[in-house]
Amino acid sequence: MxxxxxxxxxxxxxxxxxxxxxxxxxxxxxxxxxxxxxxxxxxxxxxxxxxxxxxxxxxxxxxxxxxxxxxxxxxxxxxxxxxxxxxxxxxxxxxxxxxxxxxxxxxxxxxxxxxxxxxxxxxxxxxxxxxxxxxxxxxxxxxxxxxxxxxxxxxxxxxxxxxxxxxxxxNGETGLEPTVVNTREEFFHSQYNFEIDFADVKGQENIKRALEIAAAGGHNAILIGPPGAGKTMLAKRLPTILPPLTLQEALETTKIHSVAGKLPENATLISRRPFRSPHHTISDVALVGGGGIPQPGEISLAHNGVLFLDELPEFKRTVLEVMRQPMEERRVTISRAKVAIDFPASFMLIASMNPCPCGFHNHPDRECTCPPGTVQKYLNKISGPLLDRIDLHVEVTPVPFSQLS
Ligand SMILES: Nc1ncnc2c1ncn2[C@@H]1O[C@H](COP(=O)(O)OP(=O)(O)O)[C@@H](O)[C@H]1O
Ligand SMILES: [Mg+2]
Missing domain, CATH: 3.30.230.10 (Ribosomal Protein S5; domain 2)
Incomplete structure (x- = not known):
């Protein structure tokens, strides 16, 4: 039959x-x-x-x-x-x-x-x-x-x-109970449940102000400073001050995570802006998406949220260059012989970097040990067009120990 x-x-x-x-x-x-x-x-x-x-x-x-x-x-x-x-x-x-x-x-x-x-x-x-x-x-x-x-x-x-x-x-369509989810209630309930908070960061008033401006306007930003200055800490807390997701945005973001199989078990709507922080060894395809039947990459998983590239100069140059066009268009089109697939990719880029290979260039109390020329060479690892798309360049200096404790 x-x-x-x-x-x-x-x-x-x-x-x-x-x-x-x-x-x-x-x-x-x-x-x-x-x-x-x-x-x-x-x-x-x-x-x-x-x-x-x-x-x-x-x-x-x-x-x-x-x-x-x-x-x-x-x-x-x-x-x-x-x-x-x-x-x-x-x-x-x-x-x-x-x-x-x-x-x-x-x-x-x-x-x-x-x-x-x-x-x-x-x-x-x-x-x-x-x-x-x-x-x-x-x-x-x-x-x-x-x-x-x-x-x-x-x-x-x-x-x-x-x-x-x-x-x-x-048995004539009996024996199973339909799953009912009160999406709205769960969404509004867990919208502000953050484990971390901007208040954890002591001092750094000017940098907090810069990140508030970035958050308000959705600007890309780069934090430049020596190791231990709190760059990673500051960036991780950015999603907590971003405006809450609307239901529409949440649905878009959840769809992308659903397609990528990245939703946790028993998850419903994503209620907070995503924060994606890929390691610097990431490949082009993993960042922008791709594959035989195209899958979304990190830039799409960060849709409506933050893409954090820690230690920016460590990323392969080609990987950073493929990101330039999607950053402009806020979406990425992946074309294959028979199909062209569009993934939304509207994210805020937050990057961090040391000012030089040893990390202490411009440090208030420590001496930079890099030979002449290496500072410029280090900065040159990031192409002009990419830096041009990052509106806010913020220098981060460490908060003295006495103020931290
Ligand atoms: N302003 C600050 N307030 C509170 N803790 C801080 C601050 N700056 C640095 N720290 C502490 O130092 C640690 C290292 O900071 P981190 O963000 O990893 O520095 P970076 O990424 O610049 O190398 C943080 O996890 C935090 O515990
Ligand atoms: Mg760091």
Whole structure:
């Protein structure tokens, strides 16, 4: 029999509807096959499904069964199609009653070898898409249920095991409780919960003032000063004085984190501005985004928040240069042969650096030991066009010990 079930493929920060069609074709044949441009992770799903069937008392049909992921000309990747393909194969081989009802649901999830349902990436955009198309419900891994449950007017069911899904459909869609999240209340509740505070910084009044100006106007800033002056400490506290996220901004930022699989377990809406602080060994792709099926990079994860580049001259020059255009356009477009994907990247850049390799150039009480010329050479590591995009250059001098204690 022919069974249709709905899934979603995430491109950029949007989800595209994918129909998973499974048909039993003839009794001659060997193993089911998947068509519709699946990548290796999707093809491997048959191995996980076979093991799931074996441990749960079902049979992998040894007849000709075709799984088609439509539209067939878009590349499908990842492991999240395991669950819908498994249900489709059970339906097509008539080991599952009521398989027609599957076409009214969107189902996504990765399977483990014993049928447990593992978390997936991008369940928020998938839920948004499912509501838009008016599906009866969405079934996702339990760990992603709260993330998807933020979308109202859609029944979201979180599941831990494939058995729960099968029983839900066989018992006339009963036995699972929809996940309801009061997004607004949780959002406004945790908006100001910071572990750190600007008041921890003693003295440094002029630098605090500079950062207040940066925060008010969304300006980029660079902190230049010797080690131990408190540059990192000051930068980390910047998100605490930024204006609170609006719901709209929070949704955009959460979508990006959802697609990148960077939301913590059981998370809902991100309620505070992100603070991203990548290490200076980061690659171009990790910073701006990319990959075969493009994934967001650090600049997009910092969307609506702060990107902090500590020790700026240590970053590879090429890495800093690729950031220049997105800084202007506040978004990054990643083009591949068939698709061009846009990720929002509206962030505030805060950088820090030592004034010279030894770090003590211009220090009030210590001598700089760098040979002549090295100070200029050190500063030259950062290109003019990048420095030009940083509005505030702030010199940080350490607060004397007597004032700290
Ligand atoms: N103004 C200050 N008020 C309170 N603590 C400070 C201050 N300046 C420096 N410190 C302390 O010194 C530590 C080192 O500062 P850090 O931010 O790492 O310096 P930098 O990044 O400039 O090398 C901080 O973690 C903090 O404990
Ligand atoms: Mg530091």
């Amino acid at each position: 022919l069974v249709k079930i709905n899934g979603s493929a995430v491109y950029g920060v949007e989800a595209l509807p994918i129909t998973i069609e499974v048909n039993w074709i003839s009794s001659s044949g060997k193993d089911p096959m998947i068509v519709g441009l699946p990548d290796n992770a999707v093809k491997e799903s048959l191995q996980r499904i076979e093991s799931t069937f074996k441990t749960n008392g079902y049979d992998m049909p040894r007849t000709k069964v075709v799984v088609n992921l439509a539209p067939a000309d878009i590349k499908k990747s990842g492991t999240a199609f395991d669950l819908p393909i498994a249900l489709g194969i059970l339906g097509a081989s008539e080991q599952f009653e009521n398989a027609e009802i599957l076409s009214q649901y969107v189902v996504m999830g990765e399977l483990s070898l014993d049928g447990e349902v593992r978390p997936i990436k991008g369940s928020l955009p998938i839920a948004i898409q499912a509501r838009k198309l008016g599906f009866k419900g969405l079934i996702v891994p339990a760990l992603n249920a709260r993330e998807a449950g933020m979308v109202n007017n859609l029944n979201v069911y979180g599941v831990n095991h494939i058995k729960e899904v099968i029983e839900f459909f066989e």
